[in-house]
Amino acid sequence: MSVLFVSGIDTDIGKTYATGLLAKALMQQGVNVITQKLVQTGISKQADGELGIADDILSHRQLMQMPLQPCDLDFTTCPYRYEKPASPHLSAALANQPLNINVITDATKALQADYEMVLLEGAGGLLVPINEQLLTLDYIAEQGYPIVLVTSGRLGSINHTLLSLEAIKSRGLMIHSVIYNHIHDDAEQTDAEIANSTIDFLQAYLARYYPKAHWLVLAKQANEHSDDADIALPTAFI
Numbered sequence: 001m002s003v004l005f006v007s008g009i010d011t012d013i014g015k016t017y018a019t020g021l022l023a024k025a026l027m028q029q030g031v032n033v034i035t036q037k038l039v040q041t042g043i044s045k046q047a048d049g050e051l052g053i054a055d056d057i058l059s060h061r062q063l064m065q066m067p068l069q070p071c072d073l074d075f076t077t078c079p080y081r082y083e084k085p086a087s088p089h090l091s092a093a094l095a096n097q098p099l100n101i102n103v104i105t106d107a108t109k110a111l112q113a114d115y116e117m118v119l120l121e122g123a124g125g126l127l128v129p130i131n132e133q134l135l136t137l138d139y140i141a142e143q144g145y146p147i148v149l150v151t152s153g154r155l156g157s158i159n160h161t162l163l164s165l166e167a168i169k170s171r172g173l174m175i176h177s178v179i180y181n182h183i184h185d186d187a188e189q190t191d192a193e194i195a196n197s198t199i200d201f202l203q204a205y206l207a208r209y210y211p212k213a214h215w216l217v218l219a220k221q222a223n224e225h226s227d228d229a230d231i232a233l234p235t236a237f238i
Contacts, residue, residue, distance in 0.1 A: 002112050004176055005140050007122040008150040009160035014181035016056045018150045018218055019121040020063025021231040022179075027064060029233065032116040034071065035060040036108060037078040039099060039123050039130065042085030054078035056121060071114070076107045089129040099131050101139060108143075117238065120145065125160075126167055137171055146176035150218075151202065152183055153195025161202060165210070177214040178206060179231070 006022070008015040019035050026033045040054035053068065057077050061068055071077050080099050082091035092099045111118045122128070126137045126147075140147065147168055151161045161178070168175050180199060206213050218231055 002116065003108060003118045003120055003143070003145050004148050005120045005122060005143075005145040006148045006150065007126050007136070007140075007164070009125060009152075009157060009164050011124045013150050013152055014183045014218060015121055015150050016059050017063065017183070018148070018179045018181060018231070019056075019119050020060040021218060022148070022216075022233075023060060023119050024064045025231050025233045026117060026119075026238070029237075031238065033119065034069065034111050034115040034117075035064075035077065035119045035121060036111055037121050037123075038104060038136070039080045039082070039088045040078050041082045041088060041091040041123065043081045043083055045083060051081045051083065054081050060121075071111060076110055079103050079107050087128055088123055089131050092131065101130060101134060105143070119148075126164055137167055141171040141173060144173070146174040148177045148179060149175065150179045150181055151198075152181045153198040155191070155194055157198050158201055162205070175210050175213045177216055177237075178202065179216045179218055181218040183218070 006015055006019045023033050023035050035057065037054045037056045040056055043051045043055060046052050053072055053075070054077070057072055061072070075081075080088070080092070080103070082088070082095050082097070084091040084094045088099060108118055108120060122136050124136075128136045130136055130139060149161070149164055149168070151157050165175060180202070203215055206215060214234060214237060216231055216233070
């Protein structure tokens, strides 16, 4: 296992924080790890009119408390970046810059040559279209990457989580971990009883149907500005 694919049950679920903190935790265990972004949309143009380094890669490095790496500066960690904040297939079409999935595969292989582990963060949920022919999960199934799924306690999360687990299972992929993110716990739309019930239900569901999957928790204070933000990993995580 040298690549883990990090996805979420929806957009704005905290995949970026989870990816960065997971990388930080692995570094603390002595693992030589790097993060990669499958594709980034919604990037503002720089003064020279070009698109810079992916925002999520910048956040990863902040969370990992490390500077940008050469593989970031030459865009190996995110070859495809688009201005329109939309699904990759639409952003690429509007930019008239088709996404060649082989470029992403080659980038991942290049990173694997230099690092023990690559955490590949997706864009949106599992069934987001990368281009007109390929869904994200189709690509991950072709590569056979184990999946880390990020969820939360907001209303609807149980349904979205179970649908994601079913989709992963239908492709014959391994559910490596489920990360519970407290990101929505303080929001007005999140009921504490619902959030606590969601945690209990999902833990029991995983224990019953996916006993080998790890259950991880992303701290409430976790964000790119929290030096003490952390995520605890079991000793047998990798």
